[in-house]
Amino acid sequence: MPETTMIPHSRPFLDDEDYRNVLDVLKSGRLVQGERVAAFEEAFCLEMDLPGAVAVSSGTAALHLVLLALGVGAGDEVIVPSYVCTALWHAVRYTGATPVLADIEADTFNISVPDIMPRLTNKTKAIIMPHMFGQSGDMDALLNLDIPVIEDCAQSMGSHYRGQPTGTFGVAAIFSFYATKVIAAGEGGMVVSRDGHLIDRIRDMRDYDEKETLTQCFNYKLTDMQAAMGTSQLKKLPVFIARRQEVARRYDCVLREANLPLPVSKPDRGHGYFRYVFLIDSMDRFINDMGRLGVVCRRPVFRPLHDYLEQTGFEVTNRVWQRAVSVPIYPGLTDEEEETIVSSMKTLLFKV
Ligand SMILES: Cc1ncc(COP(=O)(O)O)c(C=O)c1O
DSSP: OOGGGSBOSOOOOOOHHHHHHHHHHHHHTOOSSSHHHHHHHHHHHHHHTOSEEEEESOHHHHHHHHHHHTTOOTTOEEEEESSSOTHHHHHHHHTTOEEEEEOBOTTTOSBOHHHHGGGOOTTEEEEEEEOGGGOOOOHHHHHTTOSOEEEEOTTTTTOEETTEETTSSSSEEEEEOBTTSSSOOBSOEEEEESOHHHHHHHHHHTOOTTOSSOOOOOOOOOOHHHHHHHHHHHHTHHHHHHHHHHHHHHHHHHHHHTTOOOOOOOTTEEOOOSSEEEEOTTHHHHHHHHHHTTBOOBOSSSSOHHHHTTOOOOHHHHHHHHHEEEEOOOTTOOHHHHHHHHHHHHHHHTTO
């Protein structure tokens, strides 16, 4: 089937308000970080009910600056899950610190707190907790470890833990506005925190221009074009999440009828379904067969970090990685596309 007629694995949802907002910036001639970035940060603070937010150029840049602002550097260790994209490993390496990998929970695919515990040393400076696929990790258990937790909400914008938004628990949280994330700006990121000093340091480091000293700074700025789009996307967040949850319920029905385990959605977590991920023994075949039926499915994590680093152990990560599949779920899916996905899943799964 030609690529263009396939239902893509992800697609941003853009409407007239997004187009208008970006066009207004273009017409203003002021493209760089300015009023629109400030307005986006303010809207984000309101959304999260937090006092401080700094917009930056990507989720990876956001992680880098949070780590630096926490004083993480060479000789330090930062705990990250193995089952995650490589952005986390790179961000820790930028600081000169060593990423220490931990295994994940079999049910939520989030970093496992019991597996973190034996890996803690006196060099552990922080734990990065990505709320994978839109479901919060076990924040209570994690915060009990008494190590600074950076929540990675790149996939969990609009998700909740015990009724409170993810991103409001740790010492700081980061978000990504990459084109296929929950809200999109093409590229972009945000740091939020209750700690005003941390926010000030990050705000200072994102920009190098007109400083009194040569203290290390970066060009990690967001543009007003991206911020204009981020702001109008943010307004649609509740609708986006409701639509994702609605599609997830349809897929749940298919898996239930096929006697396959559903993605675990814990009662104390508001799952935002950034990804709809389930486990199936014949994962590769399922992805190929769905492709033949016109639906692009993917492995939700390209390759676990321990595999790149040739580290052993990480049994849960291995088991999940070998079987996890992600089917398209996003607010821009048309009803017709949703029907095609559901009927394709039925065709393949009912005969397994
Ligand atoms: C969990 C997680 N953290 C961080 C990132 C990095 O975000 P960005 O692509 O905006 O740098 C991603 C991107 O896919 C991600 O999935």
